[in-house]
Amino acid sequence: MNMRLPIEHIKSGDWFTLLLGTLFAAFLAITLWQGGAADKAVIRSGGTIFREAPLSRDQIIEVPGPLGLSRIAIHNRQARIAADPSPRQYCVRQGWLKQAGEIAVCLPNQVSVELSGGNKRYDSLNY
């Protein structure tokens, strides 16, 4: 059995597949391992934590407040305030929260939802 250099066995198409595979693996590492990924939504009502919900399961959570019920939707590892009885709907219009540290606040109904987990991009945000 003569020992030839193993590289000899790699044909030109094989190099292409190797390149594709490497790029794909790198892409997976970058997208799945970015530190900003959040894994739970911290829902506060009246300043205290109402619930911490994992982002792994799609769900709708109703949070009671002085003005009524705020509805928080969790879908596809993102969270948003879907409905809220506030007059100007700022928190609803904010849309989907994606990264750890992002927060939506409904001041009139005293409800807020913040994504946490992984590395927070900002230690705190002031509006």
Add this chain to the structure above:
Amino acid sequence: MNGEGEKASSILLATTQQDHHIARMAALALGLSVLEAAIPSPLPGVKPGLANIVILIVLARYGWRTAAWVSLLRVVAGSLLLGNFLAPGFFLSLGGALCSLAILAESQHLPRRWFGPVTHSILAAFAHIAGQLLVVYWWLIPHAGIAYLIPIFAAAALVFGTVNGLIAAHYLSEPQITVGWAAPTMSGAARPTFDSGSSDLK
């Protein structure tokens, strides 16, 4: 028993030479699986997949159907040998094997001039981990947190896929003496063959 006592009742399974050949290949793959089970792995599911070398060689020499037979026999008999038949590990192995066989059914049509066993091995390795991750996600751990493990499995698939492909290519380029049975030609006739040194993969 029959009264006169000449012949006990018996069941005869007619086996062809092809069956024997497949069984030999499957036994080889099995031996590698058992050997590999002795190697500690840093993470469940990260393993060199040495038995796949046999399957790659079978695919190149005898075609997809034979390779499918060898692969699935290896999964079932291997799980019996290692003691996890019908356990989650068996279904992971089966899911991985089915997905990689599905990919190989397509990739076997790639032109041989440019694509050798390394390509088939890498593609099959990625399909294998994809199949296993799907089984895990749909059945065992339906938590998106397993996404954090995907890059590790992908890197292992790339590295071990390449290594296995190189080993298979090395053995495929050896001059081979096939005794007894070769894959049937297009006309359907199986014939014994002596092959000397052709790296042209049949």
